[in-house]
Each structure stands twice: as C-alpha cells, then as structure tokens.
Amino acid sequence: MIAGRKPGCSLPRDFFVDDEIYRLDLDRIWRRSWLFVGHTCQVPEAGDYFTLEVDSDPILVIRGEDGAVRAFHNVCRHRGTLLCASDSGRAGRIVCPYHQWVYAPDGRLLGCRGMQESLDRSELGLLPVRTEVVEGLIFICLGRDPPGFEEARAELAPMLRPQGFERARVAKVIDYLVQANWKIVWENNRECYHCNVNHPQYIKANFDHYNADDTSPRIAEVLASAARSSEEKWAARGLAVTHRETGMTVFPERHWFSVNRTPLAEGYVSETMDGRRAAPLMGEYAEPDVGTLRVRAVPSFWNHSSCDHGVSTRVLPAGPRATRVRVIWVVDRSAVEGKDYRLEELLPFWQLTSEQDWSLCELAQRGVSSSAYVPGPFSTYKEYNVEGFVRWYLRQVSGE
Amino acid sequence: MIAGRKPGCSLPRDFFVDDEIYRLDLDRIWRRSWLFVGHTCQVPEAGDYFTLEVDSDPILVIRGEDGAVRAFHNVCRHRGTLLCASDSGRAGRIVCPYHQWVYAPDGRLLGCRGMQESLDRSELGLLPVRTEVVEGLIFICLGRDPPGFEEARAELAPMLRPQGFERARVAKVIDYLVQANWKIVWENNRECYHCNVNHPQYIKANFDHYNADDTSPRIAEVLASAARSSEEKWAARGLAVTHRETGMTVFPERHWFSVNRTPLAEGYVSETMDGRRAAPLMGEYAEPDVGTLRVRAVPSFWNHSSCDHGVSTRVLPAGPRATRVRVIWVVDRSAVEGKDYRLEELLPFWQLTSEQDWSLCELAQRGVSSSAYVPGPFSTYKEYNVEGFVRWYLRQVSGE
C-alpha cells in the first residue's frame, strides 16, 4: 500500500477514502503527535474549559486553580460518560452528569458518593492528556510517550513572544465540517499554486504565490526590497529574522513545526481586506509595520498573525472523508468589540480565504474518490511543500 | 473479546460501537429471546395490526378473525416486499402493495393471481413469528426454537391480572430514536444511582433510589412502614406480595423476566407529577392505593403501572449506536380523553423521566466511544443490577 506511491506524485486513492488507512492515520499520527487545540486566552480563569474531539475521542482542556492549563479525556472514570458536553464553559468542579462523580480541574477524583469504600480513589482521576503551552498556544499529545517538545519551544517561543498571544482575547470562532480527508486539507495549505485565481483577497496582501517559475525581475526586486527594508526595521525593533525567498517556506520536511516572519505587500500592514489595521496593536508591537508572523505545526495547526490580530486554524480528523476545522481570530485583550474593532473588518480576509480553500478541498475529495483517479505530478516550483508533506506523512504511517 | 471483561466493571468499548458484536447481539439475543412488542389493546378488533422493526427485520402483529393475536415477518413470500408500511391500521386481508398477493390475518396465502397453478400455495403463507400473550402483553420470539414461556406466564399472570391490561386502551405512544447502544439503555434502567439529580419527578414518588449506603434510620423506617402497611392492605384485597427491600429488585440475574408490587411514597397513589390519580381506576382495583406494579423482561421491556394507568417501554436495537424506544401509556378501556383523563396530567411523569434517561444514555455513548475509555467499577450498593445485566448479557453472547 504505502510502497505504491510514486515519488513526486499525489497519493493513491485509498489514502483519501479507505477506513483502514484512516485508522492508521489515527494511530500513527493523530494519537502520537503534538496537536494544537486552542489559545490559553480561551480559558483565562481557573475552571474555564473548552472541549474538542479528535476523531471520536472527546477531550477537555481546563485551567486549574493553580493557573495551569491541562487536558484530560472528557470521559468519566465510572462508566465512561461524557463529562462536559458544552463547547466551552466554566466549572469549579467537573461533575459527571450521570452519577455526579466529582473531579477537580486538575483531574483528581474528589467524590464518588454511592461507591464502595474499598475503591482506590487515587487511581480514578481523569485520564490526563499531555499538555504543553508555548506563548499562549496549547498543544496536547494523546500518546503515552510524546515526542519531545523542547525543540519546538526553543524555536517557537522567541518568535511568538512579540505577538502577545498570552495577553489576547478571542474575537470570533467559526467551525467548519469540511467534506474532505484531512490530508487534502493540508495539501491545500502547503502550496499557493492555487492562490492566484482562488484567493483574490489573499494574493493582494502576500508574496507566497510567486515562485521560481513566475517571479519576474520586477517582482523579484519588489520582494527583495520588501524583505530588505522589513529586515532592517524589524531587526532594529528586536523582531526576529524574516523569510526572504520567493514561494513558501519549506515545511514539514525538516520538523513538525515551523515559524517565520515575512513582509506583507506594499500598502498592507494587516491581513485585512484593505490592508489597514482593524484592531489595536497586539503584544510588544510598537508600530503596525511588522509583516506577518506565521506558524505551522503538522498535523493540526497554522496561524497567520498581523500587527493587530492573529488567526489560528485548527484541523482535526472526522472520518476518512471529513475534517473538522476551527478558525479562531484573536485580538489584544484590551480591545473592545464595536469600539476598538469591528468583526466585519476583522473577519472577511481569512473567512473568505478559508472558505475558498474548503470548497477546493471538497472538489479534490470528490475527484480522488473516482476509481479512475490516477495520481498526478506535483509542480517542482510550486508544490515542493506538498511533496514534503506527503513524505512526512508516509514516514509517520510507515513507522520509519 | 468476551473474556476481556473485568468483573464488577463496565463493558469494554467494542461492546458499544463494534459492528460484529452488534451482529452477535442480534443473533444470540434479539433473534432468540422473547421480546415484548405491544399491548393486545392496540389491536382490539380482528384485522387490527401494528408493525415494528427488530434491527432491520420488519414484523407485523395482527389480530385474527378467531381473536388470536399473531406475529409474522412483514414480508411478502413472493419477492420480499414490505407488506404493511403503516405503523398501525386495520386490514381484513393483508394485500401486498406490489402484486396483490393476499394473505389472511392468520397468515395463510389466500390468493396470488397471475402465478402458475403448480405452486403449492400452502407453503407460501406468511412466515410466522412465535407469539405469546400474557394478560394483555404480547411477546414474540424470532427464533425457531424459543425458550419456554410457561415459567414467565406462571409468574407474571397472577401479578398482572389486577391491572386489567386486557381491558385497557392506549392513551398515547411516543417513539424515540436514542443515539446509544441498546445495552447502555438497559444499564441506565438497571440502576437508580443516577436518579437523585437526574429524575427530580421520579424520586418524589419512589423509594428505589435509596440503597444500603444512603438509607438512614429514618428513611429505613419510612420504607419499612410503607411496605408493612401496603402489604397488609394489598393482602386483604388479594393483591400479591410486595418488594420490601431498599434499592432495586434483583434482575435479570435469575430470570429474563421479573414482576413485583412496591409502595409509592407518602401522598402518591400514582406516578404522576402531583401523585394524584389522573385517570379512572384500572382493572380489578377498588381503590387507588395499590402502589406500583413493575414488570421487566430483557432485552426489550419494562412497565410501571399505577392504579389508574400503565406505562410500557419497548426497547429495540437499531444499530451499534442506536436504539428505538417506544413508550406506551394505557388507561382503562372506558376512559375518555378530555373527560376522564387529560394527557397533560397523564404523560409528564414518565415522559420527563424517559427523556432524561435518553439524554444520559447519549452522553454515555459518546464517552464510551472514546479510544481512551477504560471500563470503570460498578457501585456494589447501587449498581448490582447493572453487574447482573452485564453477566446475563455475557452469558447470552458467549453461548454458555
């Protein structure tokens, strides 16, 4: 099966429709990798929680009385009932709706009235899920033996810090059920070959749809000049290095995560429809011209952040042919909706771009479901990151 | 698989989600056991029928011209068409909608115009389903070699007789599709550990949420006194023995059926919102203070009956993660809606209690579907009947 893939070409049909391969994806990737689940600012106070489902595994993310954010399987240790059915809420204690077993936000079983005394309550705490927080981003790993997080933290933290996600607030969350395999969603994300025609808003603000094959001398000079001037400005303010090349930064061939700062097009200080700031400056930014900060982490996360807001996209598998996607807009904690920002200015850029992508993903799913579909060639100019993603994917599922 | 179950703990995940185990449940339990399907008063006249589906097996229950109630596979012997598509109706003859083969209500093929004479019509009657009626309750068995019914009849008939189900009428039927495995619905039914918080109406009328661990001397005295006084009164009137203990009567460890009469709380003569009679007395009852008559039969039935009405719950499997439940309210045949009883007084007690349970069952299903769910311990005080149900279940599917 896995051996059947032709290098430089898209994956065979089974990878997008087959139940067994989907289960392999769950076992080898989704239950072993670090998954972005949300922002710490979604749970600002002790007892604040939100829930999610990785395939059919319900997860609870909750802030403890000690201020730490933890994740647990959202499942009672008694007879397995779903504990918190809401998308989000606040709970001083987690009380099972069925028989009222009571857990602390740190997972300890506090009470199980009606049970025999002989039970060892200390063994009946909520099943913990490994959690790491870096600069306001929450990652979890469902596996018992998670890969190290230190390298990611070392690389992500200094780049993320100026954005101030820890002092942010959620402006909007939109959930999507995309009728496409999760790998199709990633393949879409890993190239901007489709951007010119499909993302009229996005390409006005960005450079990453230019590649070796279509970067004219004039465009190359614009890019170089933008990169140069940005670099100088940012370095002066202590912001880290930029992505200077045409096309997309290489990912995920090297690591499961990646971060960079890159210039926006002339006249754009934010990824908004008109390029203007739509909300107060975030974090440590003293002026709006900071380009965009971009983070990605397979298999579940990407974020584009401008001076005034950040947009996180969370990808979760929901069957061989379906993917749950959540898009989260954050602004500075002090910003007041209607006064400091308006959703109709903040949302359209990424809402349109996202929904354009989901439509393309659904067309791709319908096509690759054909028994006649034959994997085709990737563009070496424009789809090197799709090839990179496929290689990363095959390494994971083949266990090499 | 079956060996994997830890005694005293809930069943492993596969029992609630797996297709193969569900098919085993169908083969070893649903197609071998006696199943409650309805009340004889649903089909008072010759030709009256109702239909149901056990998984995807359509069944027809119809009263013959001889007054007998029979069940058949609701499938034409010609090319297999569904015969009666309605939930219920009256049919002097059963006529297939496709090619008008005609069957008598006793199943004989009466006509098949257009077929060759060489066919042996006597071999083309409707496929019968074994049927037993006890005091107005109809049971069927899909298997060719049903377990004996005589023991059940001997135990149920004298207890049921005073309730007068044979002289009843249906006041209301409500159908539910509960998104939970049928075993979760039974596990819910087999304990009142969840009642205190989830069933505010139910616990006012009943005693069965008290158990060894929470029966204070005062409560024990109330219970004993209620049992004593009830027993004396009922014995004087010829009503049979009561359930005298705290907690739930033991079932189904011993038999697939069980019946008992048990007191209601002080001030309650009926399982209604205010405890008052909501309809005329049923059956042989001369006064309202008769407690509740309770019947259960795995895998498909329970009933609580007060002096003035009975409520039957029918459970049928509809896939690994879904259960069809029908709740039937019956009153005395002579009672006239709007005059002798009003649905808004008759229904709420059990409609609320039922729907509270279905919600819990659906939360349980979502939780046990987690790949991280670990079977947890049953309360020896309050869940002995859940353990009993699980043992009964495992005996059936393991064929021991």
Add this chain to the structure above:
Amino acid sequence: MIAGRKPGCSLPRDFFVDDEIYRLDLDRIWRRSWLFVGHTCQVPEAGDYFTLEVDSDPILVIRGEDGAVRAFHNVCRHRGTLLCASDSGRAGRIVCPYHQWVYAPDGRLLGCRGMQESLDRSELGLLPVRTEVVEGLIFICLGRDPPGFEEARAELAPMLRPQGFERARVAKVIDYLVQANWKIVWENNRECYHCNVNHPQYIKANFDHYNADDTSPRIAEVLASAARSSEEKWAARGLAVTHRETGMTVFPERHWFSVNRTPLAEGYVSETMDGRRAAPLMGEYAEPDVGTLRVRAVPSFWNHSSCDHGVSTRVLPAGPRATRVRVIWVVDRSAVEGKDYRLEELLPFWQLTSEQDWSLCELAQRGVSSSAYVPGPFSTYKEYNVEGFVRWYLRQVSGE
C-alpha cells in the same frame, strides 16, 4: 454465494444489501457495460457538457469543436480535482478550478502553467471514456475493453431513426434518489404484473399488463386487431415491425439491448393522461398514430417514445441500497414550451408512473433487507423477464 440462487426465484438477501456484492456489481457490470448517459440534444453546441456519477466515478460528457460527443473521467490529471462541478454547462476550455490546468473539449491538456517543462503534456490529457452515439442516444463504457457496439447499432438505428432524437430538445429532467438496490429497480421494470393496481394511468394506454393467464378472448381480439391495423399502417409508412404478443417483449435474456414498436390502446396516440398528442410530431412521423417505440438497455436505460415526445430513464448505482434515476422528457427541437406544449400535459403520465415504481422499489428494498426474507417464486406468465434479468445478472457477475 452466486451458486445459492434457486432458479425461478428471486435473489437472496445479500444481493440487495451486501457491500461486497455491490462492489462486484460495479466491477463486473457497471464498469464493463455500455451505459446510456443522455441525449445528444443535451449538448447541442461545441463545449456543451453534462456530468454524471457512476457510483462515485464522476464523468463528463462534452461536445467537441469537431461536433463529436466524447466522455471523460471528470477528474484533473494533476491532483485529481473534480473538473466540472455543475450538472451541465458550456465550456470552450475545461479549466480545473484548483490550479487552472486547461483541457480542450477533446481531452488534450492545453496548459498547466506552473509545472516543470520536463513533463510530457501529451500523457496528461483527460482520461477518456469510450463513447458511442446512436441516433441521438449517448452510450459510454468505463471499461478498457468494451463489448462490441455494432450489433446494437445495427438493430437500434433503423428503429430509432423515425423518432428524430437527433433533432430533439430536452423539455424536462427530473432526478430521483431511489432507496433501493439497482437490481430492484430493474426487476420492477421487467414486469407489468404490478401494473394493474399500481399504474392506473399507464394501463389505460398500454397492453403489456396482459399476459397468457389473463388475456380473455375479447382482449386477445382487441390486441390482435390493434397489432394488425398498426402493422399495416406502419408498414405502409416504412416504420418497422411491431411487438405482437401479449405481455412484455423478452429481454434481456438474448441481448443487452432491445427495441420494438408496439400499439397503444384505442384512443391513445401518446402516453399522456388523456392519450392525446401533447407536443408537435417528432422526427419523420407524418401522423400521430405510430404506437410507442420502446428501447431498453441493461444496466442503465429504457425509453418509451410516442409520436410527440420521448421519455428516457437512466439508472445509475449509488450504493447497495440506493439508485440514482434520471427521467428525461424530449420533444421536437422546434417545439416551444408554453406555445407548442405545456409541461403539465407532457409530464404527468411518466412522472406518476415512475414515482409509483420508485415507491414500490423502496418497499421491496425494506422487505428483502429482513434477515427472514426467503426468495419467492416468479410468475412464469408475468415475470419471465425478471427471471431473464436475474439470469443475465448472474452470468455477468459470475463471469461466465
């Protein structure tokens, strides 16, 4: 499995519900046979196209600049995206919505901007689907080695020519998703045993519900007389031979296709509610009294055409328990809706008849899904063609 079928009886349950048998049906029948897909008049101009799905294989049918109608897998050769998502439209060039690869209507890859020069573009044309057109009817074959079409053309062409499908236009298309296996839809079509009661409109116009067992001397004389007089008139006008027997013409025991012309009942010149012409005469017809022209082709097609309109039914598999059916009404190209014909006169006869059949098919599916369903006997008088269909079917799937 296949050996399990009792001759003269309906197919066992698995043939109607099982996933593996459904996949066998796809492989041995649907991906090997000639399938009717539509009328050439649906794509009158160069670039006109329509789309369909055979199970989950998307197909594009498009007229080229050379006037030829061709079919292709509706899947981009790059990464497999669905090319044309609309049901129908016009496209001078086929442009993939994802990365704008461009194909000519004849399938050649015209452009793939952004791809490396080393690719052999001549190998990346659309995957062709074998196509044959006979007198305005389009057939495709998904297999690489299609059965010969010449015999069908030789027999169909002269019979079809007078109807003038090449000079027709589409008056109406109605799509149905019938909740029944595709074989149930065909079995329904292959007998008129069910017509008397279920098709009150159809039987007024037609003779095929009469069979050896129910053709009284009076009916036999009416039939013979109608056949005789029709034959004489039609022969005089150069129309080909009629079907003269009672009951349905034998099909598909001999060939996968069949065509005949047969009289309508006294007073009917068209299959309309009142038997009157509802649109201008089609094709070469000089007067309305031409009976009906009938064509069938397993596994996907039947058509009844009167002097003034034709009705094509296209059957496509959509899972073990579902069939997509499209009914297409065509009239003469010159006819103008509202002036020369009105849909309320043109549609009801076949819309009612079709929908009556889909309801029966859905009842049949529900019944044969029962684990208790036992295959029953076919009528030798009235269901010889169902037996014929089943034999044809079993030959295909057994590979004999």
